[in-house]
Amino acid sequence: xxxxxxxxxxxxxxxxxxxxxxxxxxxxxxxxxxxxxxxxxxxxxxxxxxxxxxxxxxxxxxxxxxxxxxxxxxxxxxxxxxxxxxxxxxxxxxxxxxxxxxxxxxxxxxxxxxxxxxxxxxxxxxxxxxxxxxxxxxxxxxxxxxxxxxxxxxxxxxxxxxxxxxxxxxxxxxxxxxxxxxxx
Numbered sequence: 644x645x646x647x648x649x650x651x652x653x654x655x656x657x658x659x660x661x662x663x664x665x666x667x668x669x670x671x672x673x674x675x676x677x678x679x680x681x682x683x684x685x686x687x688x689x690x691x692x693x694x695x696x697x698x699x700x701x702x703x704x705x706x707x708x709x710x711x712x713x714x715x716x717x718x719x720x721x722x723x724x725x726x727x728x729x730x731x732x733x734x735x736x737x738x739x740x741x742x743x744x745x746x747x748x749x750x751x752x753x754x755x756x757x758x759x760x761x762x763x764x765x766x767x768x769x770x771x772x773x774x775x776x777x778x779x780x781x782x783x784x785x786x787x788x789x790x791x792x793x794x795x796x797x798x799x800x801x802x803x804x805x806x807x808x809x810x811x812x813x814x815x816x817x818x819x820x821x822x823x824x825x826x827x
Contacts, residue, residue, distance in 0.1 A: 677734065684726045
């Protein structure tokens, strides 16, 4: 890292700005990937809805109705599951990139603080702890929260894969039982 005119404050600000730029770049890249996935999902979903609408308009008797539902329901559920996993992967990757950028920023700022302490004649250990320790604690909390979110979504996704597609006539009975238990 280059110190600007050996100015401790300028070195600290330069390190902070460079670190922040890395975090912003990681966030923007991750959000672009999430947006691309969402746009593909919406485009394919609209195509599926149009295909379902065309199929429904061609129904001639009641037995065709269940066939059309099966024909379109299975692939739509698989498509949703695939996109859910892809989105989870994108968010996880974005989080990893942001964490790496955060640690890089902490390292740069720590070096700048150590340089500042040295320039002011203070021992380098005088700046230990404090804001950097708080920042590290915040990053660890964020990592834990994202890990729990990832596990929860993964568990829900695997549970959805195990559940069978329920017949429409079974839904009212299941909803009534859930209502009696205090559920939805």
